[in-house]
Amino acid sequence: MAFILVLFPLVMAGIAALIPSNRWRPWLLPVAGVAHAALTILVLLRPDLQVTNDWLVLDPPGKIVLLVVSTLYLFSAFYAVGYLQYRAERSNRVFVSCLLIFLGVIGLITWSHHLGLMWVAIEATTLSTAPLIYFNHSKLSIEATWKYLLVGSVGIALALLGTFFLAYSSMAAGIAPSLQYEELLAAAPGLSKTWLHAAVILLLVGYGTKMGLAPMHTWKPDAYGEAPGVVGAILAGGVTSCAFLAFLRIYHIAMVAGEAVFVQRILLFMGLLSMAVAGLFMVGQRDFKRMLAYSSVEHMGILMIGLGIGLPALFGTMLHIMTNGMTKGVLFLSAGNIHRSYNSKNTDVVQGALRRLPLSAGLFLAGFIAITGSPPFGPFVSEFSILNGAFASGRFLVAGLFLFFLLVVFIGMGQTVLKVVQGRVPAELPPTRYRDAWHTTAPVVALMALVLLLGVFIPVPLRGLLDDAVRFLGSRP
Numbered sequence: 001m002a003f004i005l006v007l008f009p010l011v012m013a014g015i016a017a018l019i020p021s022n023r024w025r026p027w028l029l030p031v032a033g034v035a036h037a038a039l040t041i042l043v044l045l046r047p048d049l050q051v052t053n054d055w056l057v058l059d060p061p062g063k064i065v066l067l068v069v070s071t072l073y074l075f076s077a078f079y080a081v082g083y084l085q086y087r088a089e090r091s092n093r094v095f096v097s098c099l100l101i102f103l104g105v106i107g108l109i110t111w112s113h114h115l116g117l118m119w120v121a122i123e124a125t126t127l128s129t130a131p132l133i134y135f136n137h138s139k140l141s142i143e144a145t146w147k148y149l150l151v152g153s154v155g156i157a158l159a160l161l162g163t164f165f166l167a168y169s170s171m172a173a174g175i176a177p178s179l180q181y182e183e184l185l186a187a188a189p190g191l192s193k194t195w196l197h198a199a200v201i202l203l204l205v206g207y208g209t210k211m212g213l214a215p216m217h218t219w220k221p222d223a224y225g226e227a228p229g230v231v232g233a234i235l236a237g238g239v240t241s242c243a244f245l246a247f248l249r250i251y252h253i254a255m256v257a258g259e260a261v262f263v264q265r266i267l268l269f270m271g272l273l274s275m276a277v278a279g280l281f282m283v284g285q286r287d288f289k290r291m292l293a294y295s296s297v298e299h300m301g302i303l304m305i306g307l308g309i310g311l312p313a314l315f316g317t318m319l320h321i322m323t324n325g326m327t328k329g330v331l332f333l334s335a336g337n338i339h340r341s342y343n344s345k346n347t348d349v350v351q352g353a354l355r356r357l358p359l360s361a362g363l364f365l366a367g368f369i370a371i372t373g374s375p376p377f378g379p380f381v382s383e384f385s386i387l388n389g390a391f392a393s394g395r396f397l398v399a400g401l402f403l404f405f406l407l408v409v410f411i412g413m414g415q416t417v418l419k420v421v422q423g424r425v426p427a428e429l430p431p432t433r434y435r436d437a438w439h440t441t442a443p444v445v446a447l448m449a450l451v452l453l454l455g456v457f458i459p460v461p462l463r464g465l466l467d468d469a470v471r472f473l474g475s476r477p
Helices: 002-018 025-045 060-086 093-111 115-133 139-172 181-190 193-211 220-226 229-256 260-282 288-309 311-342 358-371 378-392 396-421 438-456 460-473
Strands: none
Touching: 002 025, 002 093, 025 060, 025 093, 060 093, 060 229, 060 311, 060 438, 060 460, 093 115, 093 229, 115 139, 115 193, 115 229, 139 181, 139 193, 139 220, 139 229, 181 229, 193 229, 193 260, 193 288, 220 229, 220 288, 229 260, 229 288, 229 311, 229 460, 260 288, 260 396, 288 311, 288 378, 288 396, 311 358, 311 378, 311 438, 311 460, 358 378, 358 396, 358 438, 378 396, 378 438
């Protein structure tokens, strides 16, 4: 089944590259999205399909990330069809093909139980998403693309070096070297602590760059700011989740090796630093898409804080992968609609969106309320679970700083969002042809409904997946 989930989107990408029609080509995206979501559900229901070989195994954390990305991709694919109808003047051959390649690569990441193969798949996400950032073919978009490639390449190179160090940590301890996940977990107590520490730091910096943790986040505001809204949703909810999954495997190995204190201190520091940096740059931010980039920096920090707290916060951390991914979809897709209607991302121009785009602006406002951890939405439950874990483990300073930075982010983000949605549309604003339409708002409404559902009720099967992930990460071979 792993081969089907990986190869099917790649085949569809090949077909997209061959189809001559700019009008019909985008419909391959929802076709692939529906098929991928159906296959994902089938795999989750059939344990016998979750192991292909020693290198390809769908473990509990992988199931969660696969479900999140497949769901986000499904709704983004339908949105992309409507979006590309408004961009009929530009060829979408590369755009559609790269989105389909990305879907196949995501499947490979979630199944990979060989750290070398996982590294290759993570690098492939960079190569498949870079052309998407350049879709608008502007000076700023090419600058953002190069920054994304340059910073991402440095990060992934450090991750490769950290992967080699991890393999060498077994050789230094007289154990047969391996990059297979299960073998490293079994050998973890005997790994060389010096080389393991070095590997963890390099892999944190490397995969943290892909996640957009501060201070390795420098590519994020430019890339998210210049990419189409649908690409921002894929980057913020998909690429970051997969990079987090990659580091989660390293975290698991280090915890089994008995290095909990060393790892958790670093993660708590990095998580709080990311929240602080995000809050600082959100205050007075006038570009609402760059604001969403800093929101992503903040939430990657929240995930790291959850890991740093440890077992009491793991449930909330795994849930936050889902709630953050779905809510980022709402925010980026609705922000894309607003951007298209105003032809600007600056709050000096974009005002009165509730009057001009009632549905998109309302969803953007609701997404802001959700992503800042307000009830009754999903992020409130996941963030509260992480906070509760901090108190339960006696980390009162961490809990206090966590709440403080959440307040700073709420105030900073709220200033920008309220400027966008409130007031009157500037009289001197040139008219544009975009208004709310079902094909660019219905997918956002569906995602918002999922975010609300996760805030009021977690379905029993989903809770089972989350509990399985917590048990898996807290287990020792």
